[in-house]
């Protein structure tokens with residue numbers, strides 16, 4: 617059995633940067649943090665655009681042995697959209713149009729084949 621605790625194991629649970637400030641992030645956090653671009657306030661039932669980006673603070677490798685396999689968007693715990701990626705041929709950007717009835721934080725997830733699942737979050741208001 618592994619001696620690693622879940623906190624030391626990147627493949628246990630969801631990894632999140634300890635801070636929102638890129639200057640204070642580790643290299644691992646900079647490469648894997650999911651950044652969410654979306655309005656701070658949206659109208660109920662009205663479409664708006666969401667963009668997820670990975671490797672914005674420090675470029676993440678994009679090669680067969682090390683790449684981001686997929687990106688997903690959630691509203692709270694509710695699944696919204698997914699983008700599957702292939703090494704060397706994809707960019708770590710996912711754009712989609714979303715329509716929400718309830719305000720939950722947007723969550724962006726990205727799965728690195730070597731460094732596990734990472735998540736970023738953005739609060740938004742639905743009026």
Ligand SMILES: [Fe+2]
Nearest residue numbers: 682728730731
């Ligand atoms: Fe990675």
